[in-house]
Amino acid sequence: MEKVVKPSPPVRYLEIDGSRAGQRLDNFLIATLKGVPKSHIYRILRKGEVRINRGRARPDYRLEEGDVVRIPPLRQSSARDIDPQQAAAGFAWLLPRILYEDDELMVVNKPSGLAVHGGSGVGVGLIEALRGLRPDAPFLELAHRLDRDTSGCLLLAKTRPAMLALHRMLREGDMEKRYVALVAGAWRGGAREVTAALEKNRPRSGEHKVEVTEDGKEAASLFTPHQRFGYATLVEIRLLTGRTHQARVHAAHVGHPIAGDEKYGDREFNRRLQRLGLKRLFLHAQRLRFTHPLRDCKMDVEAPLPEELSGILARL
Numbered sequence: 001m002e003k004v005v006k007p008s009p010p011v012r013y014l015e016i017d018g019s020r021a022g023q024r025l026d027n028f029l030i031a032t033l034k035g036v037p038k039s040h041i042y043r044i045l046r047k048g049e050v051r052i053n054r055g056r057a058r059p060d061y062r063l064e065e066g067d068v069v070r071i072p073p074l075r076q077s078s079a080r081d082i083d084p085q086q087a088a089a090g091f092a093w094l095l096p097r098i099l100y101e102d103d104e105l106m107v108v109n110k111p112s113g114l115a116v117h118g119g120s121g122v123g124v125g126l127i128e129a130l131r132g133l134r135p136d137a138p139f140l141e142l143a144h145r146l147d148r149d150t151s152g153c154l155l156l157a158k159t160r161p162a163m164l165a166l167h168r169m170l171r172e173g174d175m176e177k178r179y180v181a182l183v184a185g186a187w188r189g190g191a192r193e194v195t196a197a198l199e200k201n202r203p204r205s206g207e208h209k210v211e212v213t214e215d216g217k218e219a220a221s222l223f224t225p226h227q228r229f230g231y232a233t234l235v236e237i238r239l240l241t242g243r244t245h246q247a248r249v250h251a252a253h254v255g256h257p258i259a260g261d262e263k264y265g266d267r268e269f270n271r272r273l274q275r276l277g278l279k280r281l282f283l284h285a286q287r288l289r290f291t292h293p294l295r296d297c298k299m300d301v302e303a304p305l306p307e308e309l310s311g312i313l314a315r316l
Contacts (some may be wrong), residue, residue, distance in 0.1 A: 012071040013160055016063045017144075017242060018097040021217075025052070026059035027217065028069070036074055041195040044072055066171060068164065077092075091129035096203040100301050105143070105155065106130075106296050109303040112219045112280045116142055126154070139163075144170055144242065149260070151178070152285025152303045170242055170286035176289035179237040179247055180226075180305060182282040182312065184217040184269040187225040194250040198243045209263065210245040212253050219243040221250045223227030228315040232259065233273070236286075247283060258283050259312075276315045284309060 020028060029041050029050065048056045051070040052063075063069075098107040110116070117125035124132075131140050143155040143166040157163035169175045199216030201209060220240035225238055227234040233256065237247045248264045251257055257265040259273045259282040273282070287302045 007224075011073055012141065013163065014071065014141070015071045015164065016065055016067040016069065017167070017171070020063055021065040023063050024059065025036060025050070025057055025061040025063060025069075028063055029071070033071070033074060034106055040074075044074075066167075091124070091133060094126070094129055095133060099303060100152065100299070102158075103290070103297075105157055105166070106140075107301045108154045108156065109152040109287060110146055110285075112149050112306070113310075114147050115148045116154065127156070130156070132294055146285055147245065147281070147283075149281035150179075150283045150285060151280075151306055151309075153177075153288045153301055154285070155243065159294075162293045163222065168289075169290055169293070173240060174290065176287070177239045177242075177285065177289040178289075179239065180284045180286045181247065181251065181311075182236055182259040182273075183233050183235055183251050184231070184266050184311075185233065185256050186228060186230065186261065187223075187235060187256060191222060191224040192254070193220060193222050193240075194254055196250060196253050198246060198249055200244060210243070210249045217243060219246050219250070221246060223251070223254070223256075227313070229313075230231050232269075232316060234313065248281075272313065276312055278310065278312050282309055282312065 014032070026041065026045065029210065030038060030310050033041060042059065045059050049072040052061060052067050053141060054070070057215040094108065097111070098106060099109050100107040108126065108130070112143055117127045127140065127142055133139070134140060137158060139157070139159055141157050141163050143157050143163060146152065146154050166175075190243055196212040196219065197214060197216035198210050198219045199213045201211060218241060222238040222240060224236045224238070226236055237251070239246055247265070248258055248261050252261070252264040257269065259265070260270060260278050260280055262270070284305055285303065287300070288304065289300045291297070292299050
Protein backbone atom coordinates (compact mmCIF):
# COMPACT_ATOMS: atom_id res chain seq x y z
CA MET A 1 0.00 0.00 0.00
CA GLU A 2 1.31 3.41 -0.93
CA LYS A 3 2.03 5.59 2.08
CA VAL A 4 0.41 9.02 2.06
CA VAL A 5 2.72 11.69 3.42
CA LYS A 6 1.01 14.84 4.62
CA PRO A 7 2.83 18.11 3.89
CA SER A 8 4.39 19.83 6.87
CA PRO A 9 2.52 22.92 8.04
CA PRO A 10 4.33 26.22 7.34
CA VAL A 11 6.06 28.56 9.74
CA ARG A 12 3.57 31.17 10.98
CA TYR A 13 4.21 34.82 11.81
CA LEU A 14 1.60 36.51 13.99
CA GLU A 15 1.69 40.23 14.80
CA ILE A 16 0.30 41.19 18.21
CA ASP A 17 -2.56 43.68 18.21
CA GLY A 18 -3.83 45.80 21.06
CA SER A 19 -6.20 43.11 22.31
CA ARG A 20 -3.28 40.70 22.94
CA ALA A 21 -0.80 43.21 24.38
CA GLY A 22 0.19 42.46 27.98
CA GLN A 23 -0.48 38.71 27.72
CA ARG A 24 2.24 36.23 28.69
CA LEU A 25 3.86 34.50 25.74
CA ASP A 26 3.14 30.99 27.05
CA ASN A 27 -0.53 31.77 27.66
CA PHE A 28 -0.81 33.28 24.19
CA LEU A 29 0.65 30.13 22.62
CA ILE A 30 -1.60 27.82 24.64
CA ALA A 31 -4.68 29.77 23.48
CA THR A 32 -3.48 29.99 19.87
CA LEU A 33 -2.19 26.43 19.42
CA LYS A 34 -5.33 24.49 20.26
CA GLY A 35 -4.61 20.78 20.52
CA VAL A 36 -0.85 21.12 21.04
CA PRO A 37 0.15 19.65 24.43
CA LYS A 38 1.46 22.22 26.90
CA SER A 39 4.59 20.14 27.39
CA HIS A 40 5.38 20.52 23.69
CA ILE A 41 4.73 24.26 23.78
CA TYR A 42 7.20 24.71 26.63
CA ARG A 43 9.68 22.46 24.81
CA ILE A 44 9.72 24.63 21.67
CA LEU A 45 10.05 27.70 23.90
CA ARG A 46 13.09 26.22 25.66
CA LYS A 47 14.66 25.27 22.32
CA GLY A 48 14.20 28.81 20.98
CA GLU A 49 11.94 27.75 18.13
CA VAL A 50 9.42 30.43 19.08
CA ARG A 51 10.85 33.86 18.34
CA ILE A 52 9.75 37.40 19.19
CA ASN A 53 10.97 39.97 16.68
CA ARG A 54 13.57 37.40 15.54
CA GLY A 55 14.95 36.88 19.05
CA ARG A 56 14.44 34.24 21.73
CA ALA A 57 11.95 34.96 24.49
CA ARG A 58 11.08 33.52 27.89
CA PRO A 59 7.65 31.96 28.54
CA ASP A 60 6.77 34.79 30.93
CA TYR A 61 7.58 37.53 28.39
CA ARG A 62 4.73 40.07 28.23
CA LEU A 63 3.67 40.63 24.63
CA GLU A 64 3.66 44.20 23.30
CA GLU A 65 1.56 45.63 20.51
CA GLY A 66 3.46 45.27 17.24
CA ASP A 67 5.54 42.25 18.35
CA VAL A 68 5.90 39.61 15.62
CA VAL A 69 5.75 36.04 16.97
CA ARG A 70 7.34 33.27 14.91
CA ILE A 71 5.61 29.93 15.44
CA PRO A 72 7.45 26.88 14.05
CA PRO A 73 5.69 24.19 11.98
CA LEU A 74 3.43 22.26 14.33
CA ARG A 75 0.87 19.56 13.81
CA GLN A 76 -2.12 20.18 16.03
CA SER A 77 -4.88 17.92 17.30
CA SER A 78 -6.73 15.52 15.03
CA ALA A 79 -9.69 17.88 14.91
CA ARG A 80 -7.50 20.43 13.19
CA ASP A 81 -5.10 18.02 11.52
CA ILE A 82 -7.19 17.96 8.39
CA ASP A 83 -5.90 16.94 5.01
CA PRO A 84 -5.78 19.97 2.64
CA GLN A 85 -7.74 18.06 0.00
CA GLN A 86 -10.52 17.31 2.50
CA ALA A 87 -10.73 21.00 3.41
CA ALA A 88 -10.86 21.93 -0.27
CA ALA A 89 -13.66 19.47 -0.97
CA GLY A 90 -15.80 20.69 1.91
CA PHE A 91 -15.26 24.41 1.40
CA ALA A 92 -15.10 24.89 -2.37
CA TRP A 93 -18.11 27.21 -2.04
CA LEU A 94 -15.77 29.80 -0.50
CA LEU A 95 -14.00 30.45 -3.82
CA PRO A 96 -16.82 32.54 -5.38
CA ARG A 97 -16.78 34.64 -2.21
CA ILE A 98 -13.28 35.98 -2.93
CA LEU A 99 -13.87 39.66 -3.64
CA TYR A 100 -10.29 40.51 -4.65
CA GLU A 101 -7.01 38.65 -4.99
CA ASP A 102 -3.48 39.28 -6.23
CA ASP A 103 -0.04 37.88 -5.39
CA GLU A 104 0.15 39.73 -2.06
CA LEU A 105 -3.34 39.76 -0.55
CA MET A 106 -6.89 38.45 -0.68
CA VAL A 107 -10.25 39.85 0.47
CA VAL A 108 -12.99 37.31 1.21
CA ASN A 109 -16.68 37.93 1.87
CA LYS A 110 -16.92 35.83 5.05
CA PRO A 111 -20.36 34.37 5.75
CA SER A 112 -21.95 34.63 9.19
CA GLY A 113 -21.50 31.45 11.25
CA LEU A 114 -18.01 30.58 9.97
CA ALA A 115 -15.16 31.12 12.43
CA VAL A 116 -12.05 32.71 10.98
CA HIS A 117 -9.88 29.91 12.41
CA GLY A 118 -10.23 26.54 14.10
CA GLY A 119 -10.16 25.99 17.86
CA SER A 120 -12.59 26.05 20.81
CA GLY A 121 -14.66 23.25 19.33
CA VAL A 122 -14.26 24.42 15.72
CA GLY A 123 -12.32 21.91 13.65
CA VAL A 124 -11.85 23.99 10.51
CA GLY A 125 -12.19 27.72 10.17
CA LEU A 126 -11.96 30.00 7.16
CA ILE A 127 -8.16 30.22 7.18
CA GLU A 128 -7.71 26.43 7.32
CA ALA A 129 -10.29 26.00 4.57
CA LEU A 130 -8.54 28.51 2.30
CA ARG A 131 -5.18 26.86 2.91
CA GLY A 132 -6.80 23.61 1.82
CA LEU A 133 -8.21 25.28 -1.29
CA ARG A 134 -4.80 26.78 -2.06
CA PRO A 135 -2.37 23.97 -1.12
CA ASP A 136 0.38 25.49 -3.29
CA ALA A 137 0.26 28.88 -1.55
CA PRO A 138 3.46 29.15 0.54
CA PHE A 139 1.95 31.75 2.90
CA LEU A 140 -1.62 32.60 3.85
CA GLU A 141 -2.46 34.40 7.11
CA LEU A 142 -5.30 36.49 8.53
CA ALA A 143 -4.52 40.21 8.48
CA HIS A 144 -7.33 40.89 10.95
CA ARG A 145 -10.35 39.06 12.38
CA LEU A 146 -14.13 39.10 12.34
CA ASP A 147 -16.42 37.61 14.96
CA ARG A 148 -17.89 34.25 13.98
CA ASP A 149 -21.40 35.74 13.59
CA THR A 150 -20.22 38.80 11.61
CA SER A 151 -20.21 38.64 7.81
CA GLY A 152 -18.32 40.69 5.24
CA CYS A 153 -14.87 41.83 4.16
CA LEU A 154 -12.01 39.83 5.67
CA LEU A 155 -8.45 40.64 4.63
CA LEU A 156 -5.71 38.01 4.30
CA ALA A 157 -2.02 38.33 3.49
CA LYS A 158 -0.30 36.04 0.98
CA THR A 159 3.27 37.14 1.79
CA ARG A 160 5.01 38.05 5.03
CA PRO A 161 5.96 41.59 3.84
CA ALA A 162 2.30 42.20 2.96
CA MET A 163 1.18 40.91 6.36
CA LEU A 164 3.56 43.17 8.26
CA ALA A 165 2.53 46.19 6.16
CA LEU A 166 -1.19 45.49 6.63
CA HIS A 167 -0.76 45.05 10.38
CA ARG A 168 1.10 48.36 10.52
CA MET A 169 -1.78 50.08 8.68
CA LEU A 170 -4.31 48.61 11.08
CA ARG A 171 -2.24 49.60 14.10
CA GLU A 172 -1.72 53.17 12.88
CA GLY A 173 -5.29 53.70 11.70
CA ASP A 174 -4.44 53.84 8.00
CA MET A 175 -7.14 51.36 7.00
CA GLU A 176 -10.80 52.34 6.81
CA LYS A 177 -13.21 49.67 8.07
CA ARG A 178 -16.93 50.34 7.69
CA TYR A 179 -19.70 48.13 9.02
CA VAL A 180 -23.48 48.12 8.62
CA ALA A 181 -25.63 47.26 11.65
CA LEU A 182 -29.26 47.33 12.66
CA VAL A 183 -29.51 48.70 16.21
CA ALA A 184 -32.33 48.96 18.72
CA GLY A 185 -34.24 52.18 19.18
CA ALA A 186 -34.72 55.42 17.30
CA TRP A 187 -31.30 57.05 16.84
CA ARG A 188 -31.52 60.74 17.69
CA GLY A 189 -29.42 63.30 15.87
CA GLY A 190 -26.69 62.61 13.35
CA ALA A 191 -23.25 61.03 13.49
CA ARG A 192 -21.78 60.32 16.92
CA GLU A 193 -18.27 59.28 17.90
CA VAL A 194 -18.01 56.85 20.81
CA THR A 195 -14.68 56.81 22.66
CA ALA A 196 -15.28 54.39 25.54
CA ALA A 197 -12.23 52.35 26.62
CA LEU A 198 -12.66 48.57 26.49
CA GLU A 199 -11.31 45.68 28.55
CA LYS A 200 -11.67 41.91 28.16
CA ASN A 201 -12.61 39.92 31.23
CA ARG A 202 -13.96 36.54 32.29
CA PRO A 203 -17.02 36.62 34.57
CA ARG A 204 -17.70 33.87 37.09
CA SER A 205 -19.68 31.97 34.48
CA GLY A 206 -16.46 31.52 32.49
CA GLU A 207 -17.81 33.42 29.50
CA HIS A 208 -15.42 35.93 27.95
CA LYS A 209 -16.90 39.40 27.62
CA VAL A 210 -15.65 42.90 26.82
CA GLU A 211 -16.68 45.77 29.07
CA VAL A 212 -16.38 49.54 29.11
CA THR A 213 -13.91 50.49 31.87
CA GLU A 214 -11.78 53.52 32.66
CA ASP A 215 -8.67 51.32 32.78
CA GLY A 216 -9.36 49.62 29.44
CA LYS A 217 -7.66 50.09 26.10
CA GLU A 218 -8.51 53.15 24.03
CA ALA A 219 -11.28 52.50 21.50
CA ALA A 220 -13.17 54.78 19.11
CA SER A 221 -16.10 54.16 16.76
CA LEU A 222 -18.06 56.57 14.56
CA PHE A 223 -21.80 55.81 14.26
CA THR A 224 -23.78 57.38 11.39
CA PRO A 225 -27.56 56.74 11.06
CA HIS A 226 -28.70 55.77 7.56
CA GLN A 227 -32.33 54.69 7.87
CA ARG A 228 -34.87 54.82 10.70
CA PHE A 229 -37.63 52.24 11.24
CA GLY A 230 -39.30 53.51 14.41
CA TYR A 231 -38.05 50.96 16.91
CA ALA A 232 -34.82 50.23 15.01
CA THR A 233 -32.18 52.18 13.08
CA LEU A 234 -29.81 51.11 10.32
CA VAL A 235 -26.39 52.62 11.06
CA GLU A 236 -22.94 52.66 9.53
CA ILE A 237 -20.13 52.03 12.02
CA ARG A 238 -16.62 53.11 11.18
CA LEU A 239 -14.10 51.49 13.49
CA LEU A 240 -11.30 53.93 14.27
CA THR A 241 -9.54 51.30 16.42
CA GLY A 242 -9.67 47.52 16.31
CA ARG A 243 -10.63 46.15 19.71
CA THR A 244 -12.37 42.82 20.30
CA HIS A 245 -16.19 43.13 19.99
CA GLN A 246 -15.74 46.90 19.66
CA ALA A 247 -18.77 47.68 17.47
CA ARG A 248 -21.07 45.48 19.56
CA VAL A 249 -19.96 46.84 22.94
CA HIS A 250 -19.95 50.48 21.84
CA ALA A 251 -23.44 50.11 20.35
CA ALA A 252 -24.77 48.63 23.58
CA HIS A 253 -22.93 51.28 25.62
CA VAL A 254 -24.84 54.14 23.93
CA GLY A 255 -28.16 52.36 24.39
CA HIS A 256 -28.53 50.98 20.87
CA PRO A 257 -27.47 47.30 20.97
CA ILE A 258 -27.14 45.43 17.68
CA ALA A 259 -29.97 43.16 16.56
CA GLY A 260 -29.32 39.47 17.11
CA ASP A 261 -26.50 40.06 19.60
CA GLU A 262 -26.99 37.38 22.26
CA LYS A 263 -24.02 38.54 24.36
CA TYR A 264 -24.47 42.31 24.54
CA GLY A 265 -27.95 42.79 23.04
CA ASP A 266 -31.51 43.41 24.21
CA ARG A 267 -33.59 40.22 24.55
CA GLU A 268 -36.96 41.77 23.75
CA PHE A 269 -35.57 43.58 20.70
CA ASN A 270 -33.93 40.36 19.53
CA ARG A 271 -37.19 38.43 19.90
CA ARG A 272 -39.01 41.09 17.90
CA LEU A 273 -36.52 40.78 15.05
CA GLN A 274 -36.61 36.97 15.24
CA ARG A 275 -40.32 37.16 14.48
CA LEU A 276 -39.37 38.96 11.27
CA GLY A 277 -36.98 36.14 10.40
CA LEU A 278 -33.63 37.35 11.77
CA LYS A 279 -31.51 34.31 12.65
CA ARG A 280 -28.08 35.91 13.07
CA LEU A 281 -26.20 38.98 14.28
CA PHE A 282 -27.11 41.98 12.12
CA LEU A 283 -23.52 43.18 11.70
CA HIS A 284 -21.82 43.21 8.30
CA ALA A 285 -18.28 44.36 7.43
CA GLN A 286 -19.31 46.18 4.29
CA ARG A 287 -16.22 48.04 3.15
CA LEU A 288 -12.42 48.15 3.36
CA ARG A 289 -10.41 51.10 2.04
CA PHE A 290 -6.61 51.20 2.20
CA THR A 291 -3.45 51.68 0.18
CA HIS A 292 -2.09 48.46 -1.29
CA PRO A 293 0.93 47.54 0.86
CA LEU A 294 3.26 46.76 -2.06
CA ARG A 295 1.70 48.28 -5.20
CA ASP A 296 1.01 51.79 -3.88
CA CYS A 297 -2.51 51.96 -5.31
CA LYS A 298 -5.81 52.77 -3.60
CA MET A 299 -7.96 49.78 -2.67
CA ASP A 300 -11.72 50.01 -2.11
CA VAL A 301 -13.40 46.63 -1.61
CA GLU A 302 -17.08 46.25 -0.78
CA ALA A 303 -19.17 43.22 0.22
CA PRO A 304 -22.89 43.50 -0.61
CA LEU A 305 -25.38 43.16 2.23
CA PRO A 306 -26.41 39.47 2.49
CA GLU A 307 -29.95 38.61 1.39
CA GLU A 308 -30.90 37.41 4.88
CA LEU A 309 -30.19 40.94 6.16
CA SER A 310 -31.59 42.96 3.27
CA GLY A 311 -34.77 40.87 3.57
CA ILE A 312 -35.16 41.99 7.20
CA LEU A 313 -34.90 45.64 6.11
CA ALA A 314 -37.56 45.06 3.45
CA ARG A 315 -39.92 43.58 6.05
CA LEU A 316 -39.27 46.48 8.42
